[in-house]
Every structure is written in C-alpha cells, then in structure tokens.
C-alpha cells in the first residue's frame with residue numbers, strides 16, 4: 265500500500281507543482297515519497313482551446329509531471345472556476361488523505377486572487393479534520409496529517425508571511441524544472457507569464473534572504489505559530 269510523506273493539494277492541475285514543486289523535489293531527492301492532488305484540471309485557462317480539449321491536455325500533462333517527479337497522483341475532477349466549498353469536496357479530500365497517509369500536507373494560503381485557491385484552502389482544513397475523525401467511517405482507516413504548510417504562490421500573496429524556510433539544492437531545482445516543463449502553461453505556450461523563471465528567481469531571493477543558495481518558504485496555520493517551551497534561552 266502506498267504511504268506518502270508529503271501530499272500537496274492544489275486547486276488546479278499545475279498549482280501544486282509550480283508553487284510547492286521545489287519542496288516536493290527536495291523531499292523526493294531526500295528519499296521521501298510524495299503525492300499530488302488536483303481538485304480541478306484548470307481546464308478553463310486556455311485562451312484558444314475549448315475547456316474539454318484543454319482538460320484532456322491538462323490530464324496528460326499532470327500524469328507526465330507526476331511521473332517525472334515520481335509522485336502518486338490524484339485528480340478529483342471538479343470544475344475549474346466552480347470549485348464548491350462543501351462536505352462532498354471535504355470528504356473526497358479526506359479520502360485522499362486516508363489513502364496516502366501523509367505526515368505533511370501542503371496547500372494554498374488562505375487569501376488569493378483566485379477564488380478556487382481560497383476555497384481549496386478552506387476545504388483542505390476541514391478535510392484534515394474529517395480524515396482524522398474515527399466517527400467518519402469509510403473503507404479507509406482514519407489518518408491524522410500532523411503538519412500543514414501553505415506554499416508561496418504569486419496568486420496567493422495577500423497576507424502571506426514566510427514563516428518556514430526550507431533550504432533546497434540545485435538538484436531540487438533541476439528536478440522541479442523538468443516536472444514543471446511537462447505543462448504547456450509553464451513552458452509559456454498558454455499565457456504570457458514566465459512561471460519557471462519567477463519561481464526559480466523567488467527560490468534564489470528567499471535563499472539570499474536566508475544566507476543559503478536557494479530556499480522556499482511556507483506560511484503555517486495560526487495555531488502552529490504558538491509554541492510551548494521550557495526556557496526562553
């Protein structure tokens with residue numbers, strides 16, 4: 265049975281790989297197992313291709329990206345731009361969590377310019393609760409994912425505070441680039457935004473700020489900021 269160390273959950277196919285992919289590559293290069301879950305395919309984001317055609321392409325690209333990274337892939341298939349916030353979605357995500365049993369979950373920060381991202385964030389918070397709840401009975405065992413992190417994403421900047429700094433390596437960046445390049449969106453063939461350049465330079469910037477070559481940063485839930493210590497020294 266597959267057991268993930270890290271599960272990254274994104275609103276649209278590509279979100280998990282672009283915003284948390286360097287951290288996932290770092291986990292893979294450290295011998296850890298990773299999984300990716302896309303709530304929608306992001307099929308309405310192409311200026312010329314029909315949503316149906318683009319959904320097929322995004323599906324293939326997501327599969328290729330997961331294979332390149334060596335990740336277990338889940339696609340839940342909700343509609344792009346219409347991701348609901350309800351118990352069906354939360355329980356479907358809880359099922360994924362119970363299936364791959366991650367210790368760490370990464371998802372979107374709370375505030376975003378994209379409503380699907382903010383809704384994904386809120387669905388994931390409750391899904392973690394459902395996945396751990398013994399009285400929520402499914403054909404899978406309950407599982408509590410102990411650590412939750414919110415990835416740094418250009419669309420989810422409002423109120424984002426980089427609280428956790430993860431040092432990453434050149435090898436992590438290279439594996440992540442090969443993964444991201446599986447998407448035509450990130451190769452610059454869909455919209456005019458230099459995704460890979462942006463996130464590579466962001467990793468260098470975060471590295472400079474933290475006295476290491478490269479780093480990626482995460483925000484954490486408010487409760488995770490509070491720490492019990494036995495001494496201030």
Ligand SMILES: [Zn+2]
Pocket residue numbers: 275276279306378381
């Ligand atoms: Zn997105």
